Amino acid sequence: MADERRILSLTHERTAAPEACPAHRPAPDPEVTRRLAGLLHRVADGDREAFTQFYRSTHDRVFGLALRVLRRPATAEEITQEVYLYVWNTAEQYDLRLASPIGWLMMLTHRRAVDRVRTESSASIRDLTYGHRQLGRDHDIVAETVGQRSEERAVVACLDTLTDTQRETVALAYYGGRTYSEVAQHLGISLNTVKTRIRDGLKRLQNCLTETMRDA
Structure with missing residues (x-):
């Protein structure tokens, strides 16, 4: 001490x-x-x-x-x-x-x-709905679905369907509400790559959540 x-x-x-x-x-x-x-x-x-x-x-x-x-x-x-x-x-x-x-x-x-x-990225996955206002309507759709249903287990399961790079990029975007540009700078990748990872990751996440909720 x-x-x-x-x-x-x-x-x-x-x-x-x-x-x-x-x-x-x-x-x-x-x-x-x-x-x-x-x-x-x-x-x-x-x-x-x-x-x-x-x-x-x-x-x-x-x-x-x-x-x-x-x-x-x-x-x-x-x-x-x-x-x-x-x-x-x-x-x-x-x-x-x-x-x-x-x-x-x-x-x-x-x-x-x-x-x-x-x-921090792993922790942010558990709080995926935070900061979505700064990241566009695609984020709102997923965040609203998660928030309305409050199905934490479904979210965790669906996050496992993302690739490692998608999960990391989405998590960094939500942690502290980072913008696309900040995520790109942090990871050392292009802005277009960040947009693609987040768009594809959120689409896969949304589809998984929709199927999970329908089967529940």
Whole structure:
């Protein structure tokens, strides 16, 4: 608990949100890599001052990547805290021969950010009717059907008939009411691909729900 409070206090030092991590960065400076690796070795020995130095030298990169994946500063902040708590607890596992300190941090951050997206997408499936006003009449038809019937089991069963990509795209669209453009940017795909996935997914979902309700 004390370690968590320390990491939380460090994250609050930021005075301005850094830019989202760009796609390309120059190769790491060997001297910086050696310095950060040395700090990590000290962290592994429980050196709190080394941890503070390591955090202040790298947190913009971690937060920037988390923000790039999640698009929400508050959630990116949570991921940043999780990453540094993991660093504090497992620094002895770091091996410079396998990755640079920054490379290790980026791997940890990306993995946790993607896991958070997947978790939120799964949760959003259970609340599929939320945010439908922003997404057009096709969404309204499905949302109204679900809302009027309140057949949660039927919805879950019908969602299983969607492809993985359809289910992910529909879930992201409904989670927080994201627009087509935001979903496309988040997934790194074209706007037309997003529209096609959502249109086809909703059509399949609507047909499944209609058949389920008729047979009920």
